[in-house]
Amino acid sequence: MHYVTVEGISKSYGEKPLFRNVSFHIEEGDKIALVALNGTGKSTLLRILCGKETVDEGKVWIHKEVTVVMLEQQSAFNLQKSILANIFAQEHPILNAIRDYERLTDDDREPDPVQLAAAITKMDELGAWHFDAKVKQILGKLNIHHLDQEMGTLSGGQLKRVALAKVLIDIGFEHKHTLLIMDEPTNHLDVSMIEWLESFLNQENVTLLLVTHDRYFLDSVCNEIIELDQQQLFIYKGDYENYLEKKAAREESDKASVEKARNQYRKELEWMRRQPKARTTKAKSRIDAFYDVKEKASVRLERQQLELNVKMTRLGGKILELKKVYKAFGNLTILKGFDYTFKKGERIGVVGKNGVGKSTFLNMLLGQEEPDSGKINIGDTVVFGNYNQQGLVLKEDMRIIEFVKNIAEHFPLADGTKVSAAQFLQLFLFPPEKQYTYVSKLSGGEKRRLHLLSILFRNPNFLVLDEPTNDLDLPTLSILEDFLQDYQGCIIIVSHDRYFMDKLVDHLFVFEGKGEVRDFPGNYTQYREWEKEESRNASKQEAPAAATAASKETPAPEAPKGRKMSYKEKRELELLEQEIAKLETEKKTIDEQLASGALPYEQLEPLARRVGEVIQLLDEKGMRWLELSEMEG
CATH class of the missing domain: 1.10.287 (Helix Hairpins)
Structure with a gap:
């Protein structure tokens, strides 16, 4: 089915043209990535397709049966209302039923029995339990809990995850034909969330147009790339390498x-x-x-590459030492007797789930946060370059060139020569005509690029990079990677961008929680492979142990008494038993079909993929059933 036709559209802001005479099509099932420099019109093009911006010229046609759903970088929420009220803001019978049921069962307080019975009856009538399970999966995977919490109390990262959850829930209840548009969906997600989102989007029958800086995510999800460049649009089939x-x-x-x-x-x-x-x-x-x-x-074809032989401030023998460092916030232990001595030229990646203290660890290295005990000794020659998530902080608005010249007029190179502030700006994709723009007029990604430039222009010898890839476009990321690969100083990076980490780091600090930090000798992909292998080995060891325990006739120890089950948990236990039975029946049917040998080839792959999904669901639901059964007992 033909979803979208864009014919000869042009868009300008004042005298600045974003794109001219752009045309493309979107068909059902397409999964397209949109690539361009920050500030050249990516977000504007997405908003045009959503009807939130108009074109100066040309036509945009969207099939009348297609519903467009968009995840924007900044979502509009009612900050005085709860997470639940914002997620289920639209009117839809099934959504309304789930919202009412979730509101009644979201905590341990005993709900009104009449209201609860009415809510359960409504869920039964609409067949909403399947959708409720899907909602629970989305919220759980994105670490969204306490649905009665007011939106205004959430952090920026939490708000982004709630916005993503709302969009993913909405597409499950929208019309059959949905175009999902996503602007940087992986920002503020940890790697496990990103991997789950990849799987979710690949399983869902959704037509997708997205902007992302995460190249592994792009390759996993998309099969086509369209690029805005020099006000024109170019279409490429295949992956990022192609x-x-x-x-x-x-x-x-x-x-x-x-x-x-x-x-x-x-x-x-x-x-x-x-x-x-x-x-x-x-x-x-x-x-x-x-x-x-x-x-x-007259066409300009300059493609500046950052090939700077930097005259870096000399690093002495002593760089940075951490001795028996302890740090905690209340019950959250971040470091527990951490020891490490940094060496010249080290490139370390810092990984772990959100909330385990990665940013706090960086702040301690920079002297912005004190340890509870232990010592952090910084060498006399160390010059930190701190690229953090806070971004640019200006006392007053100024032009780009003025901002950089306030740091220094020239940037020294190793051969004794210098490049001017204006030349350095060009190397970071700020052409001369852009350099006199006020900083306040830049897009979010351009501000991030300018912030990065300002850090490097100070000529540090120890770079501390906290989520450096967020909101940077792919061309700028390529430039940054080229620069960092030739950089002679120390680098420590916190990032959820797996491609970026694989390209740059030699080893990892893995924050495993409860103050434990593993020093892993390899990049992120190697760590994930090791982690999966460890998980497989653990499963193999647990299986015989469980069988041995089951064969013994000694009575099982009495399970510790837990808290009283809520109404919601009791209902979930009942539904799990029904779902597990259905999944076991489905698995048996698929196994019989696969074993028959009568299926045509084109049916084998989807059935084999589905049986894997069913097995995974049985494992997940079985574990949850055990948890709830122990509570009940």
Whole structure:
């Protein structure tokens, strides 16, 4: 089914054109990534498709049966209302039934029996239990609990996760044909959440258009890339690597075309200068063609790459030492006797779930947070460059070039030469005409790029990078990676961008919780493979142990008495028993189909994939059933 047609659209803000004469199509089942520099119109294009922006020229056609749902970078919530009220804000019978049931059962207080009976009856009538289970899965995977909590009390990361949950829930209740548009969906998600989101989007029958800086996520979810570049749009089928290859080939072709146009332009310019004022029809035709050639010859093809041989401040023998460092906030233990001595040129990644203290750890290294006990000794020659999530802080608005010149007029290189502030800005994709823009007029991603530039311009020898990839576009990320790969100083990075970490770090500090930090010798992908292998080995060891225990006739020890089960948990236990029975029946049916040998090839793969999903669901629901059964007992 044909979802969207965009024909010849153009959009400008004042004198600044974002894109001109852009056309593309979206078909049902397409999963498309939109790539462009920050500030060149990605978010504007997404908002045009949602009807939140208008075009200057051209047409946008969306099939009347298609519903467009969008996750924006900044979602509008009623901050005085609860999480529950905001997630289920739209009117839909099933959503209303789930909202009423969740409101009654969200805590341990005994609900009104009449209201509860009415809510359960409504859920039964609408067949809403399946959707309720899906809602619980989404909220649980995104670590969203306490649904009665007021939105105004949430952090920025929590708000982003609630917005994502709302969008994912909405697409389950919308019309059959939904176009899901997502602007940086992986921001503020830890890696386990990102991996779950990849799986969710691949399983759902959804048509998708997204902007993301996470290249592993892009490759896992999308099968097409469209790029906004130089106000034009280019379409590439395939993965990110294919996009890079095809883009490089296109740029080489463009370069040859422009050189040819420039040669022709020089010849035509000489002819124009020789012409008398009275011109024949033939001459006028050639004059018109001259202006076309002039436009082609004037195309800018500069693709600045950051190839700076930096004159870095010298690092002495002593860099940074942590000795028996302890740190906790109430019951949250962050470090428990942590020891480490940094060496020259080290590149360390810091990973762990949200809330385990990664940012606090960085603040302690920088001297912005004191340990509870232990020592942190910083070498005399260390110059920190701190790129944090807070971003730029300006006392007053100023132009980009003024902001950089306030730091320094020139940037020293290792060969004794210098580059000016203006040249350095160009290397970070701020062309001369952009450098006199006020900082307040920049997009969110451009401000992040300027913040990064300002850190590097101070010439640090120890970089501390806290989520450096958030809101940066892919071209800027490529430049940053090239710079950091040649950087001679120490680097410590907190990031959920797996591609970025794999490319740059030598080993990891894995924050496992309760103050435990594992020093893992490898990059992030190697760590995940090791973690999965450890999990598989643990499962193999547990299985025989469980069988041995079951075979013994000694009575099982009495389970510790837990808290009283809530109405919601009792109902969940009943439903789990029904769901497990259905899943076991489905698994048996699929096993019989696969064993028959009569299925055509094209049916084997989806059935094999589904049986894997069913087994996983049986494991998850079985574990939850055991938890609830122990409470009941």
